[in-house]
Amino acid sequence: MTTRPASLTPEFLDSLVKRVPGSTGNTWKLTEVYTGDLLVELPQSSEADIVKASADARAAQEIWGSWSVKKRLGVMKKFHRLVIDNQMLITDLIQAESGKNRRMAFEESCDIPMGTSHYIKRAPKLLKDSKHAGPVPFLSNSTEVRRPKGVVAIIAPWNFPFATGVSDTIPALIAGNAVLLKPDNKTALSPLFGIQLLEEAGIPPGLVQVICGEGPDVGGPMLANANYVMFTGSTATGRVIGELAGKNLIGACLELGGKNPMLVLEDANIDEAVHAALFGSFGNSGQICMHIERLYIHDSIYDEFRDKFVAETQKLNVSAAYDFLPDMGSLVSVDHKDRVVSHVEDAKAKGAKVLTGGNARPDLGPAFFEPTILEGVTKDMLAGATETFGPVVGLYRFKTEDEGIALANDTDYGLNASVWSKDLNHAGEVARRIDSGNVNINDILATAYASKGTPSGGLKQSGVGARHGDQGLLKYTDAQNIGVLKKQVMGPQGKQTYDAYAKQTQTSLKIMRKTRLR
Structure with a gap:
């Protein structure tokens, strides 16, 4: 007979699901896969719950987004240590809710420290303002500023609930965003514990909100209240998510099926x-x-x-x-x-x-x-x-x-x-x-x-966009272009005719190409 780990006490599991807003009164019976025994009743979120959660997340994002990248990364360093310190408990949760063998559950838990460590190292360069040349040499310049999207919706699958749900959350947070995370009902426990560890590490309360429910019930309200969506799942559902993203004029990254x-x-x-x-x-x-x-x-x-x-x-x-x-x-x-x-x-x-x-x-x-x-x-x-x-x-x-x-x-x-x-x-x-x-x-x-x-994504019907690599962080940002003109030289000067200005511009374009200024 399979003996459930002693770490998975009713009190511990109840403390996790209390994080889920559930004004509907409905619950999902989340079971231990090996036995079919009930682990916990998982609250199901309503549209009103999602609207409130997104508002709370936006309020927390104003605080988090105002922090320097260095300060945000300090939180991620603490989170990295907490994940490793709690790795066997995370493995217990993954096994109980998904039924996978322990080797695979442990390896899944390793994905978070690896991804977090990569972006701790890479983010300062990626999120730093970068200056570019302007249209007029020496008299103009342009600065690329990376701004957080705002609220990112992350819809995670059941097969790797901790790895995908939390690993997609990390770069979104590092970029300065808040997150609405929807794990699958069957495998919500390990992502919920991951969010608890993030709060222990120091993210502002409410910055990551966990939404639970069936996709058709909660997907639409989530995307209506988000600025970007990251989805991992089937190609059929990915098409629906893509349509909803287009309807709401928000960006989407979709990792879909494979053969x-x-x-x-x-x-x-x-x-x-x-x-x-x-x-x-x-x-x-x-x-x-x-x-x-x-x-x-x-x-x-x-x-x-x-x-x-x-x-x-x-x-x-x-x-x-x-x-x-x-x-x-x-x-x-x-x-x-x-x-x-x-x-x-x-x-x-x-x-x-x-x-x-x-x-x-x-x-x-x-x-x-x-x-x-x-x-x-x-x-x-x-x-x-x-x-x-x-x-x-x-x-x-x-x-x-x-x-x-x-x-x-x-x-x-x-x-x-x-x-x-x-x-x-x-x-x-x-x-x-x-x-x-x-x-x-x-x-x-x-x-x-x-x-x-290196970016990891699919071709053909296996998806749009990628996780990992520079793209895996920058997709959670908007690029703002701040152009500076030091002297008013764009256009005819003084009594110069436009005909003369046009000829001057043609000459300048040739010189800039020849000298590689442009």
Whole structure:
């Protein structure tokens, strides 16, 4: 029997959900995924709650936004320490609400210190006023000032509730904004604790407001009261968020779905690729935006790869435990498990072969599903064309490199890809031909995603904009242009005719180009 961590007392959990405004009187039964037992009743927010929360956030933002960048970063340094000091408690929360194995929950908790540390280092330069040349050499200049947007709406998914919800909040705060954060109802506890740690670190009370409710109920009011939105979730919902952002004339960054390929070239190290494919396919029970659902192997090594991959998959420890032993945990909910089952059953009915797995495991917990490898998946199957988002991967052969690249690109999505080869230069050439916002060479996803200095986003229907990198902070700002003219020289001077002024301007433009002044 699974024993819940002693840290998750009713008193502690109740203290977290008290942060959520809930005048509706309605609650969401937030359960422990491994057992289905109730953890806490989560209040649901009304439109009036959201209007008040946004007003309170704006009031706090006036204080926070007036602080120097150095002072704001001082708070973030304290927050960084608090996260590390509380990392095992955060891991307990993530596990209980999401059902993932403890290794994955711990690794999720590491994302916040890494991202926070990067922006602590980078923000002073990015947010500093920068002076540029004006139109008239020596007599004019222009200063670029980075101003906070105001209130940023952040809508976080259930698969990485702490990492996405809090890591997207951090650069928004560093830029001087307030935040309206909406976690998924199923996984609201770890983000709520993250906000508690931010307040302990010293952000003004009310600067980050947590809104809970179903997307159709709270999404519209949130965006109507925000100046920018960061959304992570499905492509279908992303379209709705994009429409709402356009209606409210606010900016949006959207990280959406994927149907991510792994391309194993003829000269790849098979054992290393097999080992990586285990995580790529079954990490977090396949509930990673960047995980692998389509695995393309060169025909010359296909049989060896397939047999080793199946054998290693069958060795995985799939179980419910609050320790580091399991390789894979549960899916997030019974509803999601049923979705994964429907994809596998559809594939089987249309001729796909199950090499291993393929079954729900109610003996382990209500939402467990076996790691599953399919062969013979085609695009007329649910598992062949749409995102399954579970521990299910299809294996495919390719004979030529061009064929493999074409197959990898044969999707409406473009979030992540993986290329395997002993020749790194050649693998880099292949990577540049893949239509994906992230491509990892001899890795699945961590190398690209954890490179916090480089933007990470999707192509095609996998999103708009990016998190991380300079863009991941600057998107939460507006650029203000302050132009200064020291002497009134723009236009005819004295009795000069416009004809003479025009000729003078043409000469000046030629000289400036020749001397590279402009």
